[in-house]
Structure formats: C-alpha cells, structure tokens
Amino acid sequence: MSLLEKIHARFYQAILRFAALFASFPEPRIVQGSGTIRDLPELIRQEGITHLFLIIYRGFRRTSVFDPLMKAFLDRNIQLTLFDQIPPDPPMETVETAVRMYRETSSQGIAAIGGGSPMDVAKALGARIGNPSKSLKDMEGLLKITGVIPPLFLIPTTAGTGSEATLCSVITDSKEQRKFFLVDAKLVPKVVILDPELTMGLPSEITAATGMDALTHAIEAFLGHSNTKKTTEQAIEATVLIFKHLDNAVHDGTSLEARSAMQKAAFLAGRAFTRAYLGYVHAITHNLSGFYHIPHGEANAVFLPPVLEYYGKKAWKRLAQLAIAIGVGEPKNTNQINAEKFILALRKLSKNVGMPDRFSGILKEDDLPIIVKRVFREAHPSAPVPRFMGKKEIEQIIRVVM
Numbered sequence: 001m002s003l004l005e006k007i008h009a010r011f012y013q014a015i016l017r018f019a020a021l022f023a024s025f026p027e028p029r030i031v032q033g034s035g036t037i038r039d040l041p042e043l044i045r046q047e048g049i050t051h052l053f054l055i056i057y058r059g060f061r062r063t064s065v066f067d068p069l070m071k072a073f074l075d076r077n078i079q080l081t082l083f084d085q086i087p088p089d090p091p092m093e094t095v096e097t098a099v100r101m102y103r104e105t106s107s108q109g110i111a112a113i114g115g116g117s118p119m120d121v122a123k124a125l126g127a128r129i130g131n132p133s134k135s136l137k138d139m140e141g142l143l144k145i146t147g148v149i150p151p152l153f154l155i156p157t158t159a160g161t162g163s164e165a166t167l168c169s170v171i172t173d174s175k176e177q178r179k180f181f182l183v184d185a186k187l188v189p190k191v192v193i194l195d196p197e198l199t200m201g202l203p204s205e206i207t208a209a210t211g212m213d214a215l216t217h218a219i220e221a222f223l224g225h226s227n228t229k230k231t232t233e234q235a236i237e238a239t240v241l242i243f244k245h246l247d248n249a250v251h252d253g254t255s256l257e258a259r260s261a262m263q264k265a266a267f268l269a270g271r272a273f274t275r276a277y278l279g280y281v282h283a284i285t286h287n288l289s290g291f292y293h294i295p296h297g298e299a300n301a302v303f304l305p306p307v308l309e310y311y312g313k314k315a316w317k318r319l320a321q322l323a324i325a326i327g328v329g330e331p332k333n334t335n336q337i338n339a340e341k342f343i344l345a346l347r348k349l350s351k352n353v354g355m356p357d358r359f360s361g362i363l364k365e366d367d368l369p370i371i372v373k374r375v376f377r378e379a380h381p382s383a384p385v386p387r388f389m390g391k392k393e394i395e396q397i398i399r400v401v402m
Contacts, residue, residue: 001380001390009381009388010225016382017226025275026185028154028165030267032194034256037065037113037155041072043191044109047151051079053107055098055122057114057157058084065198081105089289090117091174092136095124102129111153113198115210116161116170116296119154123169123187126152136171136182145184152189157198159249159262160210160297162217162270164192170286178290178374194267196260204250208353209297211246211262214238215346216300217269221276223311223318225384234272236325241265243326243349250353280389281307283379284398287371292362301355302401305347310397314386315339363402368395 031039044052052073060066061084073080083098098121102110110129112122127139130149139145154164163169169182199207215238221227222235242265249258284307285299308315313336320338323329328345329338351357372395379385389397 001388005380006388012381013226013384017384020226020228020275024185025167026188028189028192030192030194032264034197034260035195036193037069037195037198038072040069040111040153040155040193041076041078043153043193044073044078044111045076047109047190049109049151050077051081051105051107053081053083053098053102053105053110053125055083055086055110055112055114055118055125057086057118060084060113060157063201079105081107086114086118086121088117088295089172089179089293090121091172093174095121095128095136095171098125099128107150109151109153111155113155113157115156115158115206116163119156119161119163120169120171122152122154123163123189124171124182126150127169127182127184127187130186137173137180139182139184140180142183145182145186149186152187153191153193154189155193155195155198156263156266158202158206158210159199159259159266160213162214162266162273164189164194165267165270166274168274172290176290179286192267194260194263196256196263199259199263200253200256202253204253205354206297207253207262208246208250208355209295209301210266211242211249211297211353212301212304212350212355213297214262214266214269215242215246215349216281216304217273217278218242218265219304219308219322220279220281221269221272222322223308223315223386224276224279225386227276231272231276234268235276236322238265238269238272239322240325241268243345246349247352277382277384279307279383279385280310280375280379280394280397283375283383284394286378287374288398290374291364291367291371294359294362298355299359301350302358303397305343305350306397306400308343308346310389310393311386318386319343358401360402363398368398371398 126149130147218238245261316335323338323342
C-alpha cells in the first residue's frame with residue numbers, strides 16, 4: 001500500500017470520525033430476559049400494527065414457542081404473513097421475494113426471529129419497502145436509504161452476528177460472488193428482544209461459530225482508530241463476557257447464565273463496531289464467504305489470530321489491555337508479552353470450542369487475485385486498522401491458513 005493511499009485512508013477516516021460526532025446513532029428499545037419473546041405480540045399491538053410480516057428461520061415452527069406465540073398474535077387480532085425461505089448468506093433474490101409478499105399482503109411492519117440471515121433480510125426488506133424506486137444495489141454503501149422504513153423488530157436466536165444492534169444489512173450478490181452492505185441509521189430496529197431461552201437449543205458448533213464472530217466484532221472495534229469512550233467500554237465488556245462464558249455455552253447448552261451472557265456480549269459488540277468499524281478480518285472473511293460459502297464465524301476464528309499477529313507492535317498496547325481485562329496478562333509485563341498472551345488465549349479458546357485453525361483444499365488459485373482485490377477495496381479507505389495491508393500482505397495472510 002503506497003504512502004499516498006495510507007494518507008488518503010487516514011484522512012478519510014478522520015473525516016468520518018468528525019462527522020460521527022454530529023451523527024445520530026439510534027438506540028433500539030431493549031427487552032431482555034428469559035421468556036421475553038412472549039412480549040412480542042403486545043409490542044406489535046402497541047405500534048398499531050394489524051398485519052405483521054414475520055421472518056423466521058425454518059426450524060422455528062418446530063419449537064415449543066411457536067404455537068403459543070401464534071395464538072398470542074391471534075388473540076390480539078394481528079394477522080401474520082410468515083416467511084421462512086432464508087438460506088445462509090441470503091441473496092438479493094430472497095429479499096425481492098419477501099418484497100413481493102409484503103406488498104401483496106399489505107403488511108405494516110417487519111419482525112425477524114433467527115440468526116444473522118433472517119435479520120439481514122428483514123433490514124433489507126425494510127429498506128426496499130421504504131424506498132420502492134431503489135434497488136438493493138442502488139442503496140449499497142453509506143446513507144443511501146432516504147425513505148422511511150416500516151417498524152422493525154429483531155429477535156436473535158444466536159449470539160454472535162450482532163445484526164440486531166447494528167445499522168447495516170449484509171446481502172449476497174450471487175452473480176458477482178460477493179457480499180455487499182446497506183449502511184444507514186434507519187436500519188437500527190425499533191425494538192430488540194434478547195431472550196436467552198431462544199438460544200438454548202442451538203447446536204454447539206453454531207454456538208461456537210457465532211460466539212467467535214461476536215469476539216471478532218469486539219476485538220476489531222477495540223483495535224481501530226475510530227473508538228469512542230463508549231465503544232471502548234462496550235468492546236472490552238463483550239470480550240470479557242465471551243472469554244468467560246463461550247466455552248460453557250458450547251459445552252453446556254442448558255446454561256441459561258452462559259446463554260444470556262453471550263447474547264449480551266453479541267449485542268455490545270454489535271453496538272461497538274457500528275460506531276468504531278471493523279478491520280481486515282471481516283474484509284477477508286466476507287469475500288471468502290462470497291466465493292466458497294465458508295461459515296462466517298469459523299472464518300473469523302481462523303483469520304483473527306494471524307491478522308492480530310500481523311499488526312505487531314501497532315496493536316500491542318490495545319491487546320495488552322484486553323489481556324489484563326480477561327485475566328491472562330499482568331500490569332508488570334511489557335505490552336508485547338501481554339499481547340502475545342492474549343493471542344495465545346484466543347487460540348486456546350478457539351480450539352476449545354471446536355473451531356478449525358485453517359482451511360485446507362478450499363482456495364482455488366484462479367480465484368485469489370479477485371478475492372485479494374475485493375478485500376483491499378472493502379477495507380480501504382474506511383477500516384481504521386492499526387496497521388495497513390497492501391494486496392501482497394492480504395494474499396500472504398490468506399495463504400497462511402488456506
């Protein structure tokens with residue numbers, strides 16, 4: 001990366017930090033606690049909504065919560081349109097199907113119960129309904145959503161993506177084999193319900209992957225140059241919660257305490273990176289997922305340690321703070337020693353919860369140039385990383401684990 005490119009990126013980031021001082025970052029209403037999913041119908045009724053477009057993951061119909069929830073909506077005279085056609089890494093076509101159904105049923109609001117994919121579809125659907133003359137591609141990037149979107153209610157059933165806390169939606173362009181983003185404060189939901197009971201049946205491998213995704217959000221937000229006092233506190237708290245509770249959530253799926261702590265951590269990490277941005281780990285994993293559909297959380301777990309090691313002394317001070325916060329570092333140590341202890345603890349946690357440390361035999365040599373190009377484009381100039389990578393360094397990092 002040339003000196004001129006670095007100067008441009010830092011200048012661009014400085015402008016964003018300055019603009020953020022005057023920007024509004026809406027806070028959703030949080031309803032938190034065991035069994036709070038039962039509050040959803042009444043919250044919908046209070047908004048005057050009589051026909052709700054409810055996006056769910058396919059397995060939700062088989063849960064013990066489904067039938068009582070449907071009855072509660074019926075008791076309040078709220079009609080429902082159920083939409084469960086949500087694949088992983090949802091493509092634009094899925095959103096457009098939802099748009100047609102929303103319009104045909106004259107729905108008045110949107111709720112999503114599920115992981116990151118249903119919530120991303122809900123946000124993108126809201127953007128399309130509020131901006132009927134714009135395509136999803138027209139709204140790609142920052143602040144392209146000009147219309148008013150319908151009331152949005154998000155209920156996560158995993159603890160990792162943080163989508164319930166953020167102002168972005170991630171959608172896949174299948175033809176171009178890439179993910180793209182809608183980023184606007186209008187996508188922050190009106191209400192978020194954090195009910196740990198909804199995560200109790202989550203398979204251990206998904207619990208682990210989504211937890212490592214949340215940890216990556218927290219660490220990348222914490223290391224960036226666009227932190228505020230609040231995002232710093234959120235990122236540290238999320239990191240501490242994940243190191244304390246993720247292993248237990250994975251290996252004892254019945255621990256309501258661990259599940260609740262992980263939900264809180266995912267939300268805090270989501271709020272932190274909404275303001276402080278992400279870095280190279282996500283730029284790499286977004287683009288690899290676009291090509292090979294590697295699970296996002298697993299990819300983050302694999303790429304986070306080598307990216308932190310690449311940052312070197314530029315990240316030692318910050319990583320040392322995290323090491324002390326989680327209890328593996330000591331104030332008497334040098335920043336380098338504590339930073340190394342943190343990365344070692346990170347690798348240990350990832351291994352303990354069953355994450356891989358590399359992906360073998362997946363990368364196709366012919367794909368690498370376009371992947372590197374897209375990673376570079378996604379990260380620059382907006383990612384306020386401690387140390388920049390050029391295309392050569394990005395390629396080296398990818399090759400190390402693939």
